[in-house]
Amino acid sequence: MSEPEERRSPRSYPPIGQRLRAERTARGMSLRELAERAHVSASLISQIETGRAQPSVSTLYTLADELSISVDELLFPGSDRNGAGEHGRSDTDPVRADDAPVAVRERPAPFMGGAPSGGPLQRADDRKRIRLASGVQWERLTTATEVGTEFLHVTYEVGGASSPEDAFQRHGGHEWGYVLSGRLHVAIGFDEYDLGPGDAISIDSATPHRLSNDGDEPVHAIWFVLGRHSHDGPVGAHGAPAGAGHAHAADAEG
Numbered sequence: 001m002s003e004p005e006e007r008r009s010p011r012s013y014p015p016i017g018q019r020l021r022a023e024r025t026a027r028g029m030s031l032r033e034l035a036e037r038a039h040v041s042a043s044l045i046s047q048i049e050t051g052r053a054q055p056s057v058s059t060l061y062t063l064a065d066e067l068s069i070s071v072d073e074l075l076f077p078g079s080d081r082n083g084a085g086e087h088g089r090s091d092t093d094p095v096r097a098d099d100a101p102v103a104v105r106e107r108p109a110p111f112m113g114g115a116p117s118g119g120p121l122q123r124a125d126d127r128k129r130i131r132l133a134s135g136v137q138w139e140r141l142t143t144a145t146e147v148g149t150e151f152l153h154v155t156y157e158v159g160g161a162s163s164p165e166d167a168f169q170r171h172g173g174h175e176w177g178y179v180l181s182g183r184l185h186v187a188i189g190f191d192e193y194d195l196g197p198g199d200a201i202s203i204d205s206a207t208p209h210r211l212s213n214d215g216d217e218p219v220h221a222i223w224f225v226l227g228r229h230s231h232d233g234p235v236g237a238h239g240a241p242a243g244a245g246h247a248h249a250a251d252a253e254g
Contacts, residue, residue, distance in 0.1 A: 016048070016074055016075055017048055017049040017050055017051045018049075019073075019074055020045075020048060020049050020063065020067075020074065021049040023067045023069060023074070024045075024049075024067065027067065031045050031046055031049075034063070034066060034067075037066045038059065038062045038063055039062065040059060040062075044059075053133075054131070054132060054133050055132065055133060056132060056133040056134050056136075056162075056163065057132050057133075057134065057136050057162045057163070058162060058163050058167075058169040059133075060074070060075075060132060061169065061171060061228070065171070070145060070147070070150075071150060071228075072140065072145035072146075072150070073145060075128075075130050075138075076128050076130075076140070076145070118142070118143025118144035119143050120143070121143070122140075122141055122142060122143045127139040127140055127141065127153070128140045134160055134161055134162065134163070135156060135157035135158075135159055135160025135161070135213070136154065136155070136156055136157070136160050136161075136162065137154070137155040137157075138152050138153075138154055139152060139153040139154075139155075140152060141153055141222070148226065148227055148228075149224070149225065149226055149227075150223070150224070150225040150228065151222075151223075151224050152222070152223045152224075152225075153220065153221075153222060153223075154177075154219075154220075154221050154222075154223045155218055155219065155220055155221075156182070156184065156211065156212070156213035156218065156221075157213065157218055158213060158215065158216060158217065158218060159213065159214075160212070160213045160218075160219075161210065161211065161212035161213065162210055162211045162212065163210050165210075167210075168187070168208035168209055168210045169208065169209065169210070170205065170206050170207060170208045170209070171205050171206070171228055172205060172206060172227060172228055173205045173225055173226055173227035173228040174202070174203065174204060174205055174225075174226050174227065175202075175203045175205050175223065175224065175225040175226070175228075176200065176201070176202050176203070176223070176224045177195070177200065177201050177203070177211075177221050177222065177223045177224075178198075178199075178200045178221060178222045178223075179195045179196060179197055179198065179199050179219065179220075179221045180197060180220040180221055180222065181197050181217070181218075181219065181220045182196075182197075182213065182215055182217050182218055182219030182220060183195065183196050183213070183214075183215040183217075183219065184211060184212075184213060184219045184221060185211070185212045185213070185214050186201055186203075186209065186210075186211055187209060187210045187211075187212075188203055188207055188208075188209045189207050189208055189209070195221075205225070205228065
């Protein structure tokens with residue numbers, strides 16, 4: 001099976017593979033088990049863990065959900081965490097040795113406020129960045145991981161998309177997007193929208209959705225996701241299960 005959405009030039013990738021392997025093994029989960037739960041191949045999981053592949057946006061979301069950690073924690077190990085207890089951890093986090101998890105923790109509650117542990121100001125030239133497969137880049141707009149929220153500057157390169165055309169994603173929570181430049185195509189269920197600079201959109205994340213740049217210039221946008229959590233996983237276009245009966249590597253995110 002091939003994974004067309006997972007790029008394999010690792011030079012600019014952050015080291016998420018080691019973190020993924022640590023979280024997986026701490027839960028006593030085999031490569032095959034995680035792959036089946038995430039609807040991808042065991043080979044792809046192995047390649048991500050060894051730094052030879054980078055997940056697509058939706059594969060990243062699915063892996064984080066299956067491991068019961070936030071995307072921030074998977075992408076930026078060691079980052080400060082806001083909305084938690086002492087030393088940036090919630091009361092339900094496990095005790096860690098050498099920053100390796102030793103038990104599965106409960107999913108965090110949505111962020112309820114409080115002073116950012118990394119300070120209130122996030123400088124533009126000091127953002128944490130991640131380049132994902134399928135021509136998508138995320139830049140975190142907070143100084144620390146905000147429990148239950150994701151506040152991002154996103155870039156969709158020309159031809160970039162959150163998933164292949166026939167694979168949408170759905171997950172818990174709600175998300176809002178605001179386009180700064182370029183034109184972003186958004187499909188939500190059977191409805192399709194084209195957003196230009198200054199346009200904003202609100203998405204019930206449980207509805208299958210897909211984002212893509214079908215234009216001739218990069219799209220820059222601000223994206224905010226509240227209360228994301230595990231849902232039914234990747235789905236085909238307009239809600240049909242993706243890859244029913246077999247592993248499917250290409251999922252989506254919005």
